[in-house]
Amino acid sequence: MERGYRIRSKPLYDPLIWEEHATDHVVIAYAEGGIGVLKLFQQMTPKEPIKVLFADDEHAQRSYHDIISKLVDEGLQILDDKEGVLSAVSATLDECVMGTQFYIAGNEDFIWAASQILKSAGVDDKNIMKEQCGSLARPVYCVHCKTIDPEVHHNVYTCPGCGRHLFVRDHFSRRLGAYMGLMVDAEEPGNIPDVEEIYP
Amino acid sequence: MSVLNVTVANVEQITDVVKRFTFVQENGEALPKFSGGSHVVVSMNINGRTHRNPYSLMSSPANTESYQIAVRRQDNSRGGSVFMHEQVKPGTKLTITYPVNLFAINRLGKKHILVAGGIGITPFMSQIADLNRLGADYELHYAYRSAEHAAFRQELEALCGDRVHFYVEDDGSRIDFGDLLSHQPLGTHAYVCGPEPMVKLMLLTAKHLGWPSNHVHSEQFSAPPIGDEFTVILTESEKEIVVPGDMSMLEAMEEAGVDAPFLCRGGACGRCELEVVETDGALLHHDHYLSDAEKTAGNKILPCVSRAKCTRLVVNL
Numbered sequence: 001m002e003r004g005y006r007i008r009s010k011p012l013y014d015p016l017i018w019e020e021h022a023t024d025h026v027v028i029a030y031a032e033g034g035i036g037v038l039k040l041f042q043q044m045t046p047k048e049p050i051k052v053l054f055a056d057d058e059h060a061q062r063s064y065h066d067i068i069s070k071l072v073d074e075g076l077q078i079l080d081d082k083e084g085v086l087s088a089v090s091a092t093l094d095e096c097v098m099g100t101q102f103y104i105a106g107n108e109d110f111i112w113a114a115s116q117i118l119k120s121a122g123v124d125d126k127n128i129m130k131e132q133c134g135s136l137a138r139p140v141y142c143v144h145c146k147t148i149d150p151e152v153h154h155n156v157y158t159c160p161g162c163g164r165h166l167f168v169r170d171h172f173s174r175r176l177g178a179y180m181g182l183m184v185d186a187e188e189p190g191n192i193p194d195v196e197e198i199y200p
Numbered sequence: 201m202s203v204l205n206v207t208v209a210n211v212e213q214i215t216d217v218v219k220r221f222t223f224v225q226e227n228g229e230a231l232p233k234f235s236g237g238s239h240v241v242v243s244m245n246i247n248g249r250t251h252r253n254p255y256s257l258m259s260s261p262a263n264t265e266s267y268q269i270a271v272r273r274q275d276n277s278r279g280g281s282v283f284m285h286e287q288v289k290p291g292t293k294l295t296i297t298y299p300v301n302l303f304a305i306n307r308l309g310k311k312h313i314l315v316a317g318g319i320g321i322t323p324f325m326s327q328i329a330d331l332n333r334l335g336a337d338y339e340l341h342y343a344y345r346s347a348e349h350a351a352f353r354q355e356l357e358a359l360c361g362d363r364v365h366f367y368v369e370d371d372g373s374r375i376d377f378g379d380l381l382s383h384q385p386l387g388t389h390a391y392v393c394g395p396e397p398m399v400k401l402m403l404l405t406a407k408h409l410g411w412p413s414n415h416v417h418s419e420q421f422s423a424p425p426i427g428d429e430f431t432v433i434l435t436e437s438e439k440e441i442v443v444p445g446d447m448s449m450l451e452a453m454e455e456a457g458v459d460a461p462f463l464c465r466g467g468a469c470g471r472c473e474l475e476v477v478e479t480d481g482a483l484l485h486h487d488h489y490l491s492d493a494e495k496t497a498g499n500k501i502l503p504c505v506s507r508a509k510c511t512r513l514v515v516n517l
Contacts, residue, residue, distance in 0.1 A: 019410065021409070093386060097386065098388050098409070098415065100386065100410070121386045122387015124415075126414065127414070
């Protein structure tokens with residue numbers, strides 16, 4: 001990897017911290033994002049109204065909703081799954097006014113799925129606090145057939161849409177909420193580099 | 201910098217202290233297109249000295265046959281507005297810069313709250329033409345001193361219908377920023393142009409109500425204030441220039457034949473920023489561009505509006 005060089009579109013994430021000047025707080029989390037919620041509630045809890053929308057990953061071994069229910073005493077909605085959280089976000093937006101601070105915790109696919117719902121309501125992702133939790137799996141967009149694979153763990157993977165072998169780049173599209181995946185053996189069909197898990 | 205040669209086609213007295221000027225291009229051609237919120241810098245030759253003042257374009261961007269600006273007469277300043285009021289008549293020839301926009305509407309905004317104080321109404325008049333054309337949701341809140349200062353009120357009523365709200369200071373009516381900014385839908389952008397205390401109050405209120413700074417926009421053009429004489433030393437062009445008390449540093453450099461960069465000439469855009477190498481006194485910052493930290497650090501200056509209280513100021517130019 002070239003040193004002293006970065007792809008500017010690659011998003012960087014920070015731990016969630018309560019925003020001092022908000023009038024309302026909405027925390028959106030899924031699966032391992034539960035850790036982000038728990039860390040947030042270890043800080044001094046703000047006085048303003050708080051809403052927490054959370055679902056466990058039903059297939060995961062670890063669940064967080066019990067602990068979160070004990071810590072969050074108001075405004076908590078435990079949903080069934082990821083889709084449940086995302087539709088609860090949509091349902092919440094109409095009541096929200098300027099001054100509401102949004103927090104998202106989860107893997108990268110979830111962070112950007114939730115960000116896109118907020119964006120449709122006019123919330124700029126720069127103003128959303130985002131914490132990446134759990135897996136480093138990347139959502140990747142196939143530039144050839146436009147299929148997005150929500151969780152890619154390897155440097156090279158097979159596109160579920162067109163079957164091409166795609167190389168995962170660092171270039172990230174905020175509009176699509178995904179990294180760019182590019183055919184790796186276009187010039188020499190079958191010449192595929194070693195496949196390694198680099199986004200565990 | 202390329203300029204446009206214009207002829208004054210019309211001058212209208214709007215209130216006691218505000219006149220509106222209509223410019224057409226001297227060669228009869230259409231003027232360049234611009235976007236709502238743009239301004240031009242008007243050059244004036246006053247007693248052999250060139251003054252350049254920024255003014256917002258207030259005519260509709262859909263009209264490229266002419267540009268309109270409004271000038272409020274400021275008697276206690278350096279004379280640009282008085283010159284416009286007293287010397288500029290229909291037929292007067294002037295040069296203006298191409299329009300530049302430092303106060304554009306955010307096209308991704310779901311709703312727009314426009315707040316004007318006094319002559320600060322002008323950039324909104326071209327923005328409203330854009331907002332109407334786009335069918336955007338907006339509100340205009342316009343505060344002025346007294347009924348006789350209600351510049352453009354009827355035009356605004358015709359342009360905005362029930363989207364415009366008037367506040368007359370002498371009647372005790374003020375904009376309640378806390379109320380205005382506490383129940384706006386997500387995706388709203390707020391814009392303010394007016395006297396400094398009003399701009400500061402709105403920015404501060406928005407911050408305390410949790411508005412992210414990229415949803416709050418302001419424009420203020422300062423006139424260069426009068427100060428004490430000092431000498432500016434340019435390291436690269438190896439010149440020593442005396443800046444008289446009633447001239448800005450930028451004007452003094454231009455007078456001495458230095459091709460210094462500039463754009464807005466009102467301390468808003470930062471284009472003229474210079475690196476301060478050393479000074480034996482204090483910098484007097486009057487711009488709205490540098491952060492407080494940068495102003496305190498004292499190694500940058502905007503010569504269009506800022507000056508120094510010193511005998512010598514060395515800058516890298």
